[in-house]
Amino acid sequence: MKRTFPAATAVLLAASSAAWADDLTLCWAAWDPANALVELSKDFEAQSGHRMSFEFVPWPNFADRMLNELNSGGQLCDLMIGDSQWIGLGAEAGHYIKLNDFFAANDITMDDFLPATVTGYAEWPKGTPNYWALPAYADVVGWTYRKDWFERPELQAEFQQTYGRPLEAPKTMDELMDVAKFFQGREIDGKAVYGAAIYTERGSEGITMGATNALYNYGFDYGTPDNPYLLEGVVNSPEAAAGLEFYKELYDCCTPPGSSNWYMSENIDAYKSGQVALQMNFAFIWPGVEADPNVGGGRSGYFVNPEGPAGHFAQLGGQGISVVSYSGSQDAALEYIKWFAGPEVQQRWWDMGGASALRAVVEDPGFATSQPYAQTFLDSMAIVKDFWAEPAYASLLLAMQDHVHSYVVAGEGTAQEALDSLVEDWTEVFEDEGKM
Amino acid sequence: MANSMIERAAAATPSVTARRIRGLSDRAIAWIFVAPTIFLLLAVNIFPLIWTIRLSFTNFRANRPNAEVEWVGLRNYQRILTDADIWATMQATAHFLLWTIFFQVLIGFALAWLINRKFRGNDLWTTIIVLPMMLSPAVVGNFWTFLYQPQIGLFNYTVAFLTGADPTSFSMIGDVALAPWSIVIVDTWMWTPFVMLICLAGLRSIPDSIYEAAECDRASNWRQFWTITIPMTLPFLMLAVLFRGIENFKMFDLVVQLTGGGPGSTTELTSINLKREAFEKWRTGYASAYAIILFVTVFGLASIYVKALNKVKER
Numbered sequence: 232m233k234r235t236f237p238a239a240t241a242v243l244l245a246a247s248s249a250a251w252a253d254d255l256t257l258c259w260a261a262w263d264p265a266n267a268l269v270e271l272s273k274d275f276e277a278q279s280g281h282r283m284s285f286e287f288v289p290w291p292n293f294a295d296r297m298l299n300e301l302n303s304g305g306q307l308c309d310l311m312i313g314d315s316q317w318i319g320l321g322a323e324a325g326h327y328i329k330l331n332d333f334f335a336a337n338d339i340t341m342d343d344f345l346p347a348t349v350t351g352y353a354e355w356p357k358g359t360p361n362y363w364a365l366p367a368y369a370d371v372v373g374w375t376y377r378k379d380w381f382e383r384p385e386l387q388a389e390f391q392q393t394y395g396r397p398l399e400a401p402k403t404m405d406e407l408m409d410v411a412k413f414f415q416g417r418e419i420d421g422k423a424v425y426g427a428a429i430y431t432e433r434g435s436e437g438i439t440m441g442a443t444n445a446l447y448n449y450g451f452d453y454g455t456p457d458n459p460y461l462l463e464g465v466v467n468s469p470e471a472a473a474g475l476e477f478y479k480e481l482y483d484c485c486t487p488p489g490s491s492n493w494y495m496s497e498n499i500d501a502y503k504s505g506q507v508a509l510q511m512n513f514a515f516i517w518p519g520v521e522a523d524p525n526v527g528g529g530r531s532g533y534f535v536n537p538e539g540p541a542g543h544f545a546q547l548g549g550q551g552i553s554v555v556s557y558s559g560s561q562d563a564a565l566e567y568i569k570w571f572a573g574p575e576v577q578q579r580w581w582d583m584g585g586a587s588a589l590r591a592v593v594e595d596p597g598f599a600t601s602q603p604y605a606q607t608f609l610d611s612m613a614i615v616k617d618f619w620a621e622p623a624y625a626s627l628l629l630a631m632q633d634h635v636h637s638y639v640v641a642g643e644g645t646a647q648e649a650l651d652s653l654v655e656d657w658t659e660v661f662e663d664e665g666k667m
Numbered sequence: 668m669a670n671s672m673i674e675r676a677a678a679a680t681p682s683v684t685a686r687r688i689r690g691l692s693d694r695a696i697a698w699i700f701v702a703p704t705i706f707l708l709l710a711v712n713i714f715p716l717i718w719t720i721r722l723s724f725t726n727f728r729a730n731r732p733n734a735e736v737e738w739v740g741l742r743n744y745q746r747i748l749t750d751a752d753i754w755a756t757m758q759a760t761a762h763f764l765l766w767t768i769f770f771q772v773l774i775g776f777a778l779a780w781l782i783n784r785k786f787r788g789n790d791l792w793t794t795i796i797v798l799p800m801m802l803s804p805a806v807v808g809n810f811w812t813f814l815y816q817p818q819i820g821l822f823n824y825t826v827a828f829l830t831g832a833d834p835t836s837f838s839m840i841g842d843v844a845l846a847p848w849s850i851v852i853v854d855t856w857m858w859t860p861f862v863m864l865i866c867l868a869g870l871r872s873i874p875d876s877i878y879e880a881a882e883c884d885r886a887s888n889w890r891q892f893w894t895i896t897i898p899m900t901l902p903f904l905m906l907a908v909l910f911r912g913i914e915n916f917k918m919f920d921l922v923v924q925l926t927g928g929g930p931g932s933t934t935e936l937t938s939i940n941l942k943r944e945a946f947e948k949w950r951t952g953y954a955s956a957y958a959i960i961l962f963v964t965v966f967g968l969a970s971i972y973v974k975a976l977n978k979v980k981e982r
Contacts, residue, residue, distance in 0.1 A: 323731075432927075433927050488818060492926070622731070625949065636932075
């Protein structure tokens with residue numbers, strides 16, 4: 232009896248707590264930051280009594296699976312850390328709840344977050360103070376390089392002799408090409424290595440997320456400030472075509488054999504296994520690179536996407552966290568967002584390998600030196616540009632995937648033809664949407 | 668009368684229900700038994716088909732259920748039939764279909780012919796040969812991407828060993844000229860055993876007495892092959908072609924895992940293209956029209972083929 236009483240009390244207590252606690256499911260992509268968020272969320276569970284569960288889907292299937300979930304009005308996810316481009320669809324199709332009133336009631340202001348992340352992850356329509364998400368994970372495409380190879384005297388001497396400048400992290404697109412060509416096919420430590428691992432994946436968003444880093448810097452844009460749907464001469468300008476030609480040349484000259492369908496994980500593998508000197512990838516991989524026994528611990532360096540003849544931009548990644556309108560636990564989900572927005576939580580988010588968008592964290596004087604990649608992250612976040620976030624973004628994205636992959640990887644037609652076809656497809660999409 | 672369907676059904680039914688059954692005609696009873704199946708067919712096949720036909724004349728998008736749906740007439744059909752990308756997809760499918768069937772029938776028949784000859788270890792070899800078709804297409808697609816990997820892939824090293832070429836000098840799934848063949852090779856590797864088994868059934872159905880009679884008539888092996896073996900296994904071969912044709916027309920998983928439809932759109936088969944239109948771009952109306960066109964094409968071709976098959980069987 233003595234033993235039964237405490238046990239029964241515990242069961243009753245558990246049952247009573249279950250009466251007020253909610254089960255929250257957070258949906259996101261399956262990647263390193265998601266594991267950090269699981270750890271971080273344990274504090275929320277302890278504080279709130281709510282139980283967190285997580286649904287993580289690998290990146291290639293993430294959009295497919297989660298957009299199906301949202302489109303079918305599914306109740307699997309209470310919280311969605313959806314890709315930045317989904318925000319238009321999330322808002323217009325009623326998948327996400329609007330957060331303005333909640334932010335106002337809880338003293339959460341978007342002025343506290345990096346402006347690029349607010350525009351990229353939270354606002355719809357863009358440039359208006361209508362918020363559908365809280366910036367959750369700041370991310371941007373940047374480059375990783377083998378610092379230990381760059382520091383080898385014999386390679387430095389050879390590079391200096393060939394190109395007339397020191398072997399260092401490239402600052403322009405032309406320098407990037409030179410460095411990639413220099414390493415392509417070279418033998419280092421008895422192994423053949425290659426220039427660069429770049430995004431070429433066709434099925435989801437890979438090659439678009441890669442090629443835009445060249446396109447933006449050569450003059451490609453999505454409409455103009457006066458006419459956001461002006462495509463002719465903006466998307467397919469001769470300068471934009473030159474940007475696409477650059478990306479193709481980089482693919483043809485300087486990537487490992489068989490890299491015709493590579494995205495984040497393939498690039499990481501190629502870099503960590505010592506196949507490539509340079510790696511294009513989102514900044515989320517940098518904590519993992521630093522911790523890697525083969526390429527971490529000072530053997531890698533980081534640099535911002537190099538400048539091009541028409542500007543200096545980098546492709547925005549990252550996501551905001553939204554409350555799904557079909558959730559039966561919206562109050563608890565909002566509670567999570569309030570907790571997540573707190574400065575202490577955001578600081579720990581960065582410390583654990585997450586990427587905070589809170590200015591109090593990233594503008595802290597010690598931030599830039601807190602990690603070897605922190606300054607590059609800050610510099611990259613200052614020059615971001617994002618893909619369309621229209622409700623029809625999937626059609627726009629797939630059209631770009633098709634045309635860019637057909638030109639860059641399959642070598643079909645010319646860059647100008649690829650972009651002209653892209654304008655045709657995008658025009659058709661916007662006409663169907665009633666926006667042109 | 669005692670053996671009528673009503674009496675038999677009533678005898679096997681509780682008495683209250685039995686009294687009701689006795690008041691029904693044979694035809695009514697038959698309908699009662701068939702009705703659930705017909706209802707299921709209507710619900711699962713016919714209704715979705717009619718619904719799809721209706722959607723194909725609209726601009727409906729399944730991801731925007733609250734948006735206004737517009738009747739667009741034949742515009743979706745017109746767009747599809749005049750879209751060069753769709754025709755390229757059809758060509759890729761035709762290439763895949765024709766070559767896989769050709770190789771599978773050729774190799775499958777040859778293997779069946781060899782296996783049909785009695786030799787030591789016959790059963791073991793049969794088991795080994797049929798192993799690939801027991802694997803999941805997604806798994807096969809994944810591990811062939813490794814076999815095709817230029818730097819570490821066994822396929823490239825085998826080709827390099829045989830030809831002296833550099834294994835990293837070609838990429839089966841990254842090269843426009845090679846990628847269509849890469850999917851043909853994998854599908855042939857996986858499904859030739861299936862064709863072999865059908866052919867083996869055909870070969871084993873030929874009575875030995877026919878060959879014995881041919882030998883009495885001093886017919887050569889070559890003549891026996893062309894006048895007995897081929898004609899008598901032809902219905903089986905045609906059946907194998909029909910099965911593989913239908914399967915490969917809707918091929919999806921293996922190719923998605925292997926090439927993802929690339930490079931460019933080189934290996935984007937119609938089923939992959941249709942899925943992208945329907946469930947990635949969410950152009951439901953357009954995708955419905957696309958599906959109807961494919962359905963009519965497959966249904967038409969299959970009907971003609973089945974008629975030909977029946978004629979061969981009647982011979």
